[in-house]
Amino acid sequence: xxxxLSADSxxxxxxxxxxxxxxxxAVVPERAEEAKxxxxxxxxxxKPGGSDFLMKRLQKGQKYFDSGDxxxxxxxxxxxxxxxxxxxNNLVTGDxxxxxxxxxxxxxxxxxxxxxxxxxxxxxxxxxxxxxxN
Amino acid sequence: xxxxxxxxxxxxxAGGGGNxxxxxxxxxxxxxxxxxxxxxxxxxxxxNHSGELLATGDKGGRVVxxxxxxxxxxxxxxxxxxxxxxxxxxxxxxxxxxxxxxxEEKINKIRWLPQKNAAQFLLSTNDKTIxxxxxxxxxxxxxxxxxxxxxxxxRDPSTVTTLxxxxxxxxxxxxxxxxxRIFANAHTYHINxxxxxxxYETYLSADDLRINLWHLEITDRSFNxxxxxxANMEELTEVITxxxxxxxxxxxxxxxxxxxxxxxxDMRASALCDRHSKLFEExxxxxxxxxxxxxxxxxSDVKFSHSGRYMMTRDYLSVKIWDLNMENRPVETYQVHEYxxxxxxxxxxxxxxxxxxxCCWNGSDSVVMTGSYNNFFRMFDRNTxxxxxxxxxxxxxxxxxxxxxxxxxxxxxxxxxxxxxDSLDFNKKILHTAWHPKENIIAVATTNNLYIFxxxxx
Numbered sequence: 001x002x003x004x005l006s007a008d009s010x011x012x013x014x015x016x017x018x019x020x021x022x023x024x025x026a027v028v029p030e031r032a033e034e035a036k037x038x039x040x041x042x043x044x045x046x047k048p049g050g051s052d053f054l055m056k057r058l059q060k061g062q063k064y065f066d067s068g069d070x071x072x073x074x075x076x077x078x079x080x081x082x083x084x085x086x087x088x089n090n091l092v093t094g095d096x097x098x099x100x101x102x103x104x105x106x107x108x109x110x111x112x113x114x115x116x117x118x119x120x121x122x123x124x125x126x127x128x129x130x131x132x133x134n
Numbered sequence: 135x136x137x138x139x140x141x142x143x144x145x146x147x148a149g150g151g152g153n154x155x156x157x158x159x160x161x162x163x164x165x166x167x168x169x170x171x172x173x174x175x176x177x178x179x180x181x182n183h184s185g186e187l188l189a190t191g192d193k194g195g196r197v198v199x200x201x202x203x204x205x206x207x208x209x210x211x212x213x214x215x216x217x218x219x220x221x222x223x224x225x226x227x228x229x230x231x232x233x234x235x236x237x238e239e240k241i242n243k244i245r246w247l248p249q250k251n252a253a254q255f256l257l258s259t260n261d262k263t264i265x266x267x268x269x270x271x272x273x274x275x276x277x278x279x280x281x282x283x284x285x286x287x288x289r290d291p292s293t294v295t296t297l298x299x300x301x302x303x304x305x306x307x308x309x310x311x312x313x314x315r316i317f318a319n320a321h322t323y324h325i326n327x328x329x330x331x332x333x334y335e336t337y338l339s340a341d342d343l344r345i346n347l348w349h350l351e352i353t354d355r356s357f358n359x360x361x362x363x364x365a366n367m368e369e370l371t372e373v374i375t376x377x378x379x380x381x382x383x384x385x386x387x388x389x390x391x392x393x394x395x396x397x398x399x400d401m402r403a404s405a406l407c408d409r410h411s412k413l414f415e416e417x418x419x420x421x422x423x424x425x426x427x428x429x430x431x432x433x434s435d436v437k438f439s440h441s442g443r444y445m446m447t448r449d450y451l452s453v454k455i456w457d458l459n460m461e462n463r464p465v466e467t468y469q470v471h472e473y474x475x476x477x478x479x480x481x482x483x484x485x486x487x488x489x490x491x492x493c494c495w496n497g498s499d500s501v502v503m504t505g506s507y508n509n510f511f512r513m514f515d516r517n518t519x520x521x522x523x524x525x526x527x528x529x530x531x532x533x534x535x536x537x538x539x540x541x542x543x544x545x546x547x548x549x550x551x552x553x554x555x556d557s558l559d560f561n562k563k564i565l566h567t568a569w570h571p572k573e574n575i576i577a578v579a580t581t582n583n584l585y586i587f588x589x590x591x592x
Contacts, residue, residue: 029475033476033478034424040483057373058370061237062233113174113198115176
């Protein structure tokens with residue numbers, strides 16, 4: 001099937017190339033990328049972009065506290081360097097629940113936004129300044 | 135309206151084409167240093183209806199509003215500069231103990247209400263709560279109280295022997311922001327969009343699975359108008375990514391999904407608009423499908439044209455213009471950074487493939503703009519079909535110097551002045567851009583800086 005688009009959509013800059021070849025050429029790099037990914041992560045889910053990543057999106061911000069895990073973590077990590085808090089992309093929470101000392105303080109920004117600060121008036125000064133920056 | 139068209143407009147065409155315009159650096163706001171505090175990350179940028187005010191929201195829950203100077207416009211050396219008008223803390227971080235949910239204070243969207251009186255109003259939202267803010271000016275204060283001294287101390291009434299009428303005297307302009315309404319507890323999932331209806335009385339808020347309709351005066355109630363939550367969450371296959379009311383038809387709105395579809399709904403059809411009136415979807419050749427297809431087809435932004443005849447969607451690699459009368463394919467497609475198609479594997483690994491770019495129209499709907507990586511942003515002229523890539527950078531940017539177009543070399547021999555795909559900085563993303571509703575002034579947000587560019591004024 002000829003995939004010639006109507007005159008209205010002639011925005012593709014490639015000119016006269018047939019749409020078919022064009023799309024296949026466009027997709028081959030995508031497939032090559034997919035092969036690369038599968039090679040690195042052979043266990044990557046059968047449902048690409050499906051439930052797993054959607055569920056992760058919906059659960060953003062979820063922070064569970066379990067006193068059992070907390071106490072185990074405290075005991076286990078007494079002598080080890082504590083890991084930084086990062087996205088929980090693993091299932092074993094016991095090892096990774098941070099102790100209170102590690103939680104970043106949840107304070108609101110009491111500082112005024114830097115956008116409202118004195119403008120590097122600027123533009124001229126900023127440009128000149130930046131040239132010597134390094 | 136027509137009086138606003140200057141000679142320049144006659145030469146370049148009303149509104150100007152993306153490439154007939156010569157863009158010049160005008161201002162940059164924010165810290166110079168590279169060490170960016172999380173709170174300073176800009177999360178939304180929006181001009182008000184007249185373009186006189188420009189609001190930004192950041193990850194720290196703060197809103198900064200800039201106002202365009204009016205005086206210089208007449209001198210025509212440049213259009214007025216934008217200076218800080220007001221800044222306030224809109225949202226604070228919260229913790230929902232019942233759900234063990236951390237609620238970020240990051241401002242996801244700001245939308246201005248049209249001006250009805252001396253004060254300005256805007257809606258700002260984080261993941262869970264929408265707030266209506268009133269920004270008002272005070273330039274007079276009462277003086278000459280009978281029972282109070284000028285410094286506020288109370289006078290002993292027995293010492294008062296005469297009475298006077300307090301009078302209003304001028305004072306230095308003070309701009310105050312106060313929260314007038316708080317619309318809370320209506321969203322289980324994370325709010326991604328708010329949109330004010332053309333009736334100027336209602337607005338919608340959309341999260342991943344639901345869209346609610348509010349009345350601006352009523353905070354304890356909202357109506358659910360779209361609900362795509364499946365009975366069994368295991369069956370979840372798509373989420374709502376953006377929603378917007380039609381600019382003229384108060385009964386019509388659209389919402390986009392993570393699967394690349396847009397649904398247009400008519401609120402007159404039923405109370406719950408789960409059944410769309412129109413479904414916009416470009417057919418995909420199944421043989422072209424890859425692991426990445428769905429992810430890169432996810433729509434990160436949807437915007438109606440000012441005319442209301444078209445809508446624009448942004449997915450990972452392209453911008454598409456749809457005619458509301460044609461559901462089966464877009465009328466125009468513009469490639470933003472096609473060279474990234476051969477980098478999808480690493481973009482998936484570093485999560486960049488999930489970046490949500492926004493897009494915007496110019497005032498006359500003739501040019502569209504969107505951001506990219508390496509602090510590049512792109513403009514597409516719908517009439518001439520030409521496009522341009524520009525960079526938001528402090529280097530070599532003096533006021534009134536025309537910006538130099540940029541070019542990315544996808545493969546093969548890199549020409550002088552081109553930059554190769556592998557040299558692009560993927561941490562420098564331009565997700566948020568805004569175009570003045572009437573003039574050729576654009577606001578472009580890098581991670582923590584706000585750039586303002588204007589067309590060259592002769």
